[in-house]
């Protein structure tokens with residue numbers, strides 16, 4: 478079976494924990510504590526492949542994904558440090574409202590430091606990477622940035638997995654249009670992967 482190719486927006490603590498978990502479960506299949514199902518229709522954790530990553534922090538942008546996952550200000554527990562050398566470099570995303578003003582009042586190790594790079598063409602990167610879905614792990618409150626990435630996923634004709642608490646359809650009309658397109662994308666992906 479082919480891999481499930483994912484892109485991630487926001488290489489923070491959640492992304493770090495997710496990818497550490499994937500590696501841990503992949504490399505010790507006898508230890509499935511914490512997983513509801515190890516095998517989903519023939520797919521196991523090791524079938525998830527990260528093909529693109531986006532962030533805005535200078536300690537992560539332009540760095541190899543492995544390095545970025547363990548970079549400050551990430552502070553999640555490192556329970557599986559033997560991460561692979563993913564052939565993925567973190568791209569600069571548009572900042573928009575991803576960094577709130579009050580973050581300037583915190584020490585460097587506890588705040589985001591915006592990189593100087595120009596934002597990449599997110600849709601182009603998504604298309605070229607072969608990603609089939611984009612996971613949204615942006616900070617709470619970054620609604621404009623979430624809308625941007627959701628639209629980019631639609632424009633790249635891939636799925637969008639929202640892992641944060643936010644309602645992000647810009648207007649009722651556009652929302653309805655996007656919802657239908659998104660639904661079609663998800664169904665297409667499921668058919669492709671033979672989940673249904």
Ligand SMILES: NC(=O)c1ccc[n+]([C@@H]2O[C@H](COP(=O)([O-])OP(=O)(O)OC[C@H]3O[C@@H](n4cnc5c(N)ncnc54)[C@H](O)[C@@H]3O)[C@@H](O)[C@H]2O)c1
Nearest residue numbers: 487488489490491532570571572575614616617622640641
């Ligand atoms: N679904 C779940 O089970 C679950 C659990 C915990 C947290 N969350 C949610 O997941 C999200 C991420 O949580 P976290 O703990 O990883 O946060 P975090 O602050 O550790 O990471 C956020 C990352 O997003 C980056 N970022 C900020 N603006 C950006 C932009 N415009 N483009 C790209 N990257 C940008 C930051 O530099 C940082 O690396 C939060 O919204 C949180 O509420 C979900």
